[in-house]
Amino acid sequence: MGQTITTTGPSAGSKELLRDKAWARWTALGLLAFAMFCSYVFMDVLSPIKDLLQSERGWNSTAFGTMQGSETFLNVFIFFLIFAGIILDKMGVRFTAVLSGAVMLVGATINWYALTDAFIGSPLDVWFTNHLNHIPVFDQLGVSPFYEGMPASAKLSAVGFMIFGCGVEMAGITVSRGIVKWFKGREMALAMGSEMALARLGVATCMIFSPMFAEMGGTVDVSRSVAFGVVLLMIALIMFIVYFFMDRKLDAQTGEAEEKDDPFKISDLGKILSSLGFWLVALLCVLYYSAIFPFQKYAVNMLQCNIEFTQLPEGSFWGSEAVTYIQYVIMLVVAATAFAGNFARDKGAKTVLFFISVLSLICYCWMGYQAHSAGAIFAVFPLLAVGITPILGKYVDYKGKAATMLVLGSLLLIACHLTFAFILPMFAGNTAGGVTVAYVTILVLGASFSLVPASLWPSVPKLVDAKIIGSAYALIFWIQNIGLWLFPMLIGKVLTSTNTEIETKVAAGLMTQQEASVSYDYTWALVMLASLGVAALLIGLYLKVVDKKKHLGLELPNVTDTTAEKEEIEESEVKSAEG
Numbered sequence: 001m002g003q004t005i006t007t008t009g010p011s012a013g014s015k016e017l018l019r020d021k022a023w024a025r026w027t028a029l030g031l032l033a034f035a036m037f038c039s040y041v042f043m044d045v046l047s048p049i050k051d052l053l054q055s056e057r058g059w060n061s062t063a064f065g066t067m068q069g070s071e072t073f074l075n076v077f078i079f080f081l082i083f084a085g086i087i088l089d090k091m092g093v094r095f096t097a098v099l100s101g102a103v104m105l106v107g108a109t110i111n112w113y114a115l116t117d118a119f120i121g122s123p124l125d126v127w128f129t130n131h132l133n134h135i136p137v138f139d140q141l142g143v144s145p146f147y148e149g150m151p152a153s154a155k156l157s158a159v160g161f162m163i164f165g166c167g168v169e170m171a172g173i174t175v176s177r178g179i180v181k182w183f184k185g186r187e188m189a190l191a192m193g194s195e196m197a198l199a200r201l202g203v204a205t206c207m208i209f210s211p212m213f214a215e216m217g218g219t220v221d222v223s224r225s226v227a228f229g230v231v232l233l234m235i236a237l238i239m240f241i242v243y244f245f246m247d248r249k250l251d252a253q254t255g256e257a258e259e260k261d262d263p264f265k266i267s268d269l270g271k272i273l274s275s276l277g278f279w280l281v282a283l284l285c286v287l288y289y290s291a292i293f294p295f296q297k298y299a300v301n302m303l304q305c306n307i308e309f310t311q312l313p314e315g316s317f318w319g320s321e322a323v324t325y326i327q328y329v330i331m332l333v334v335a336a337t338a339f340a341g342n343f344a345r346d347k348g349a350k351t352v353l354f355f356i357s358v359l360s361l362i363c364y365c366w367m368g369y370q371a372h373s374a375g376a377i378f379a380v381f382p383l384l385a386v387g388i389t390p391i392l393g394k395y396v397d398y399k400g401k402a403a404t405m406l407v408l409g410s411l412l413l414i415a416c417h418l419t420f421a422f423i424l425p426m427f428a429g430n431t432a433g434g435v436t437v438a439y440v441t442i443l444v445l446g447a448s449f450s451l452v453p454a455s456l457w458p459s460v461p462k463l464v465d466a467k468i469i470g471s472a473y474a475l476i477f478w479i480q481n482i483g484l485w486l487f488p489m490l491i492g493k494v495l496t497s498t499n500t501e502i503e504t505k506v507a508a509g510l511m512t513q514q515e516a517s518v519s520y521d522y523t524w525a526l527v528m529l530a531s532l533g534v535a536a537l538l539i540g541l542y543l544k545v546v547d548k549k550k551h552l553g554l555e556l557p558n559v560t561d562t563t564a565e566k567e568e569i570e571e572s573e574v575k576s577a578e579g
Contacts, residue, residue, distance in 0.1 A: 018250045025182045025191075031243040032175045033195040035101065038236035039168045040202025042108055042229035043071070048210045048300040048375035051517035052222050057115065058513065060503065061520065062147075063154040065492020068297045070145040070158035071165035072481040077143065081481060084170040085474050093178045094244045100170035101237035107163030108230045114156035115223040128152035169477070178243070182250075196389065197339050200382035204331055207300065207379040212324045272472050277463040277552050280543040282479050284406055284536055288452050290483030291413055291532040292445075296381070297488055298495075298525070299442075303374040304518045306424045307434040310372050318371045327367050327376055331383065334360045338387030357387065369435045377438055385446040392450055400557040402459045403547050407540040409451035414533035416445040421526035462553045487529075494525045 018024045046053065046068070053059040059067070075081040088096045119125055132155055133148035145162065146155050175195065183191040210225040272278055312319035334357050341353035361383065368376040396402050419441045427434035464472045496503070499520050505511035511519070547554040 017253050018246070019182045019186075024246070025186070028182045028243060028246055029179060029191050029195060031239045031246070032097075032178050033198040035097075035236040035239040035243075036171065036175055036195065036199040037202040037205075038229075038232035038239075039104060039171055040199050041206045041232050042104070042164065042226075043168060043206075044203055044296055045206045045210050045225055045229040046222075047297040048207050048378070049214045049222055049225055050298065050301040051304055051514070052211075052214055052220055054517040055512070055514040056220055056222055057153050058151050059154050061492040061495035061499075062489075063150050063492070064297075065489045065495075066145065066147065066150060067154045067158045067161060068294070068492075069485045069488035071161045072169075072485040073145045074162050074166050075169050075481045076478065076485050077138075079478075080166045081169050081478050082474060084166070085173060087170070088174055088177065093174055093181060094247045096170060096174045097178065097240040098237070098244055100167045100174055101233070101240040103167030104164050104171065105167075105230070105233045105237055107160045107165070107167060108226070108233050110160030110163065111157050112160075112223055112226040112230050114153045114160060115226055117221075117223070119153060119156070124156065125152045128155045169481070173477075178247070181247075194339075197335065197386045200386060201332075201335055203296065203382050204379040205328070207375040207381075208324060208328055208331070208373075211300075211373065211375045212321060216321070272464055272475060275463050276546060277543070277550070277554075278460075278472060280539055280546065281459055281463060282476050283539050284410075284452075284543070285476055286479050286483040287532045287536040287539070288409065288413065289480050290487045291417065291529045291536075292449055293484055294487040294491055295417075295529055296378075298491055298522070299378045299381075300374045301517070301520070302420065302522045302526075303377055303438055305520045305522060306420075306428070307374065307438065308429060308431055309374065310431065312372060318367075323367065323371050324376075327364060327371070327379075330360050330364045330367070331379065333357075334364060334383050335386045338383070341387070342391055365439050368439075369432070372431075377435060378442060380439060381442050381446045381449075383446065384443045385450040388447060389450045396557070398557050400555050403540065403544045403554040405451045407537060407544065409448045410533050410537035410540050412444055412448035412451070414530050414537065416441050416448065417526045417530035417533060421523050421530065425523070459554050487532075490528065491525045494528060495520050495522065498524045 019028075046064075050059075050064055053064060054061075075084075084096075084100075087099070091099075113119055129152040132146040133150075135144040135146060138144040145158050176192075179191050179195060206229070209228060213224040213228045214220060214222050216224060317323065337353045337357040337360065341350050341357065344350040344353055361380070365377075365380065368380075392405065396405065419437065424434060424437050424441070427437055460472055460476065502511065502516045502519055506513060506516050543554070546552065
């Protein structure tokens with residue numbers, strides 16, 4: 001997997017450390033990974049119920065997009081992302097992990113209260129209705145997270161989401177540092193791949209369960225979906241607290257202070273910003289992720305607006321909660337067998353695992369069609385990514401071609417968004433055809449999403465000096481957050497401006513809010529996202545030219561011949577021992 005194993009026995013000295021025990025380091029990883037899984041669930045918990053937010057709380061697309069974009073507002077404009085790095089640097093993994101969990105929980109709780117019935121008509125409701133309609137400076141710059149006429153519940157929800165966004169970004173960089181600390185010299189690549197796979201399953205989890213909780217018992221209550229996310233974040237905080245004590249015990253054994261990278265320094269900016277390769281990779285990052293993560297927040301509603309889902313009869317098995325749970329178990333089987341298949345040494349076992357994964361995926365897709373659930377359909381998005389990310393990562397490690405993969409990922413991204421924009425609407429009235437097109441396109445988009453992380457992030461160390469790699473990543477994350485703040489709002493504004501007749505009909509009483517919520521034409525919003533893919537494609541092609549001219553090494557493998565030989569020897573020794 002590109003990570004040379006330099007330590008095969010206990011750490012330095014004869015004393016066996018906690019991280020030398022497989023059960024301990026994998027337990028530590030499980031605690032961190034599950035905490036990130038919970039944060040990913042909450043991050044998109046409102047995405048599959050956009051239609052209900054409009055019908056129950058009066059959020060139009062502009063309000064929804066502004067609220068969703070608020071997640072990264074403080075990270076971008078108050079530079080909290082940089083402060084999070086400084087906190088981690090000064091206070092260490094343990095303190096920052098618990099702090100990030102607490103911050104996420106506080107923000108999520110505010111978000112939940114904003115959507116409860118108790119908020120309606122409360123003094124806070126009145127205050128938010130009459131205030132935050134004009135924010136000096138931010139309004140003039142066009143970057144305010146609020147606007148006049150924005151529903152009070154959306155404003156308070158945005159405040160909570162801002163706070164949550166600070167915590168989740170802090171958690172992300174903290175978890176990465178924790179994995180390095182426990183797996184350095186061991187199964188680093190596998191550990192990081194496992195954490196990413198579990199975290200991405202959080203997206204699928206919220207797509208499946210959020211609508212179920214909102215409509216549980218036959219009555220609609222959007223706050224129940226958020227409460228589900230809040231409970232998971234309580235569990236995440238407990239996971240971080242347990243990790244706190246495990247990590248402290250490890251440091252007590254080693255007698256060493258926590259490992260810390262060099263802090264972010266303003267003086268580093270000149271070195272980083274003078275690198276053309278860095279700028280190209282940073283632009284690719286913001287363009288690509290801006291076309292993926294903001295789209296996730298609208299994807300379920302986009303499917304609802306393009307596919308005619310049949311209203312299931314009351315008491316139908318396919319509309320029951322049991323189907324939701326069964327689908328989720330099948331989804332876990334798909335992900336687990338696909339991921340495990342990458343690491344099976346026996347060809348027969350590998351074939352069996354992949355066969356089970358494909359068969360389970362087909363079963364899951366069929367159930368999603370029968371249940372007429374847009375959330376369940378989009379939930380397949382991370383499944384192919386979970387299965388092929390380790391394959392792609394290993395290919396880049398041993399064969400290279402990172403820049404080429406970025407170009408391929410951009411091409412797939414363009415094709416998927418244009419398919420959603422122009423081909424999916426052609427199947428209006430043909431539910432089976434529309435669902436089939438949706439499934440195939442979503443799976444391909446997931447594959448495209450795998451190409452970029454597997455090739456983008458390992459390329460950064462080749463572009464900047466090792467001493468400032470932490471600063472380079474911090475700057476890329478900040479640039480990425482600009483796109484994650486901007487494009488959810490832009491998508492919402494494009495939907496509102498290109499569907500003016502919807503609000504006109506609602507105002508005239510010719511259309512209910514419920515009908516309006518599933519009547520949007522997403523064509524121009526999707527074309528905008530496809531244009532991001534076009535820009536990413538052009539930059540990717542230029543990056544290949546720059547790489548060839550300046551010998552950046554982006555097309556070269558990460559694993560040297562010497563390293564590869566060592567890993568082959570170690571693998572042979574393992575096989576011999578097993579034999």
